[in-house]
Amino acid sequence: MVKKIAVFMFLILFAAVSVYALEPIQTQPSTDGKMEASIVGAKVRSNVLTLKVDLKVTSGKDVKIIFLYQDIYVTDLNEKKKYLALKDADGLYIAGPKHDNEHGGRFWETIPAGEKRTIWIKFPAPPETTQVVDVFIPGILPFEDVALTR
Amino acid sequence: MVKAMIPIQRIIVLTMLVLLCMPADVFAGKDYIGPKDPQAVAAAQEALSRLGPERGAIAYSGRTVDIIGLQSIAFAGSAVELEKILSDLGARKVGTEILISLSGDVLFDFDKWDIKQEAEKELAKLVRAISELNKKNVVIEGHTDSRGSEAYNLKLSQKRAEAVKAWFETKGGLAGVTFQTIGYGEAKPATPNTHPDGSDNPEGRTKNRRVEIRIR
Known part of the structure; x- marks a missing residue:
């Protein structure tokens, strides 16, 4: 009985670790070479695309990162459409973390050397016929053909 | 206490400890700012629902075709291209604004305020930059050198700023952007119009004949 419980606990631990350590779907460097961004989630649910992005400092120094969520967008080259992040009733982007609500929400943080932060943004999902999108984040080389999980 | 346990019991206790130490949002209870937060969902x-059936999708064609007339550019835009365009235009970031200075000699003939045909390529780049940056406020400032009367230069700079605005709105097809025009005449030179000894500084005057675009 105790053995069964031990095996069960191991399975739970394995599953939990798998969820926590998301594998990057695609990684792109920043234009200044000081950091890299990895898309770790691009999932569509109920017509909403949730994008999760790791921002990792690759230079040996702390890097101050500031951007507006309004400047992040997704393009669907198949349908020739561009999607901006969703806004709530107060005009704030449904995204996080936010330093303040300037222009609907702003990310502003000094990330220590070697560390990473994860941001998330919700967009209107492209039509079901669209399997891949391009993602544009200020200061980061564009992500092309990012596969959507539906 | 852990030492006293048999190995399997130790494993169970350690596993539970590891699970307890993991961030809470790995499991169901996301915090307020997490993407799975019910309020965010x-x-x-x-x-x-507010966006309607089109889900806020912005068509790429149309707007860009109107601006540049090159369909191939219509949806080939990327952050890298934008960087290049801004670099080509000599854009500078000043506070929260992006400042682009265009030579008056490139845009206009002497003493005129009609946009020269060869200047349209530069203006098209600017239109592209404004569109890609998704900015809605643009200030257009006209500047002259110090030749001629102050009153005349003021009038000329205002007309030139307005000509650029008109180009953006008609040929540029920039919809939804608010333009503000200001004519400064010779009041705000970028460099001195004369050398320290009082002699003429033609290079300085050339630099002073300009239109500055502030993208906000």
Whole structure:
């Protein structure tokens, strides 16, 4: 009985670790070479695309990162459409973390050397016929053909 | 106490400790700012319903075709291209604004305020930059050198700023952007119009004949 419980606990631990350590779907460097961004989630649910992005400092120094969520967008080259992040009733982007609500929400943080932060943004999902999108984040080389999980 | 346990019991206790130490949002209870937060999910659905059947999708064609007339550029835009365009235009970031200075000699003939045909390529780049930056406020400032009367230069700079605005709105097809024009005449030189000894500084005057675009 105790053995069964031990095996069960191991399975739970394995599953939990798998969820926590998301594998990057695609990684792109920043234009200044000081950091890299990895898309770790691009999932569509109920017509909403949730994008999760790791921002990792690759230079040996702390890097101050500031951007507006309004400047992040997704393009669907198949349908020739561009999607901006969703806004709530107060005009704030449904995204996080936010330093303040300037222009609907702003990310502003000094990330220590070697560390990473994860941001998330919700967009209107492209039509079901669209399997891949391009993602544009200020200061980061564009992500092309990012596969959507539906 | 752990030492006293048999190995399997130790494993169970250690596993539970590891699970307890993991961030809470790995499991169900996301914090307020997490993407799975019910409030975020509900707000997203509400936002979607406000957007209607098109879900806020912005068509790429049309706007860009109107601007440049090259369909191939219509949806080839990327952050890298934008960087290049801004670099080509000599854009500078000043506070929260992006400042681009265009030579008056490139845009206009002497003493005129009609946009020269060869200047349209530069203006088209600017239109592209404004569109890609998704900015809605643009200030157009006209500047002259110090030749001629102050009153005349003021009038000329205002007309030139307005000519650029008109180009943006008609040939540029920039919809939804608010333009503000200001003529400064010779009041704000970028460099001195004369050398320290009082002699003429033609290079300086050339630099002073300009239109500055502030993208906000």
